[in-house]
Amino acid sequence: MSNDDSTSAPAPEPAAEPTAESIALGRREAVREKAQQVHAKQSRARMLRRSALVTGVVAAVAVVGVVIGWTVVTTAGKPQLSPNGTSADGFAVASIAGGAQALGATPDDESTVEATPEGTASASPAATEHPVISIRVYLDYLSPGAREWQIANLTQLTSWVNDGAITLSYHPVSMLTAKSNGTKYSLRAASAAVCVATSEPARFFDFNNALLTRQPEVDSDGFSDTELADIAQASGVTDPKSVRTCIEEEAYASWIKSATERAVAGIPDSDVSLTQTPMILVNGQPYVGALDDPAEFSQFVMTTASDAFYDQQTATPTPTPSATPTTSPTP
Numbered sequence: 001m002s003n004d005d006s007t008s009a010p011a012p013e014p015a016a017e018p019t020a021e022s023i024a025l026g027r028r029e030a031v032r033e034k035a036q037q038v039h040a041k042q043s044r045a046r047m048l049r050r051s052a053l054v055t056g057v058v059a060a061v062a063v064v065g066v067v068i069g070w071t072v073v074t075t076a077g078k079p080q081l082s083p084n085g086t087s088a089d090g091f092a093v094a095s096i097a098g099g100a101q102a103l104g105a106t107p108d109d110e111s112t113v114e115a116t117p118e119g120t121a122s123a124s125p126a127a128t129e130h131p132v133i134s135i136r137v138y139l140d141y142l143s144p145g146a147r148e149w150q151i152a153n154l155t156q157l158t159s160w161v162n163d164g165a166i167t168l169s170y171h172p173v174s175m176l177t178a179k180s181n182g183t184k185y186s187l188r189a190a191s192a193a194v195c196v197a198t199s200e201p202a203r204f205f206d207f208n209n210a211l212l213t214r215q216p217e218v219d220s221d222g223f224s225d226t227e228l229a230d231i232a233q234a235s236g237v238t239d240p241k242s243v244r245t246c247i248e249e250e251a252y253a254s255w256i257k258s259a260t261e262r263a264v265a266g267i268p269d270s271d272v273s274l275t276q277t278p279m280i281l282v283n284g285q286p287y288v289g290a291l292d293d294p295a296e297f298s299q300f301v302m303t304t305a306s307d308a309f310y311d312q313q314t315a316t317p318t319p320t321p322s323a324t325p326t327t328s329p330t331p
Contacts, residue, residue: 080254089259090169091197138279141189146278149291150212173260185222192228195246207235
């Protein structure tokens with residue numbers, strides 16, 4: 001008979017079947033864990049976006065600060081002024097000293113035309129006892145037509161102004177600023193003209209005439225600010241230092257831009273606006289004749305003077321004398 005001391009190991013308990021509740025709980029845990037992961041990912045994305053936004057704003061503020069600072073420095077370096085004593089943004093010429101030669105006209109220049117050719121009436125408008133005529137010249141100092149007109153009419157303009165037959169004013173504008181290889185010569189030359197007209201009006205016509213007779217070519221660099229100041233000094237300004245400072249700082253450049261915009265919008269006391277230069281207005285009427293023909297321009301001035309005189313006479317007719325009352329006989 002055998003003796004067996006071994007004991008049999010208990011059989012493993014069968015795994016419990018998952019219940020519906022445990023399955024649902026597991027699913028909720030998985031969903032919760034997934035939601036936490038998504039939330040963490042979204043939080044990191046928001047933080048990155050916020051950081052990028054803040055960085056962008058700081059950079060933009062820095063750029064704006066640099067631009068503002070540059071503008072302030074530029075403006076501080078170049079004062080922008082407005083001239084006093086202008087009329088419709090123009091500068092009147094009270095008198096003209098000397099003749100064509102003294103004012104810089106070149107007699108051997110092919111574009112120079114005699115102001116009073118043979119057989120052409122050269123009388124001043126005042127000689128016919130007409131009202132004083134207003135001549136306004138809107139000009140760009142790079143305009144070949146402005147130079148042509150100035151040289152052709154210099155002699156008779158000098159006579160008319162000094163005789164008191166006309167009022168003459170020049171209105172510098174900058175229509176051809178883009179035609180000087182980026183140097184903005186038209187704008188700078190016009191600003192220089194305002195410097196002289198404002199500081200030393202007696203020398204304005206001479207400087208204006210010098211800029212036109214010595215006009216640089218279109219699409220060239222034109223004169224530098226230093227050279228413009230030299231021309232002003234050669235024109236006889238009595239305070240060349242202050243005029244030079246004004247010219248080299250381009251102190252009236254901003255005003256010239258505004259004056260040009262105003263003329264393009266509409267010229268005062270006329271029915272026209274600035275569309276080209278030169279634009280010469282005689283009593284508000286634009287001259288459309290040949291720029292190099294002083295006889296034709298003179299005739300236009302005379303005709304305009306006659307029209308003005310006729311209009312004045314029509315507006316103020318001579319009063320008709322009243323009839324002489326009949327005296328009653330003495331009784």
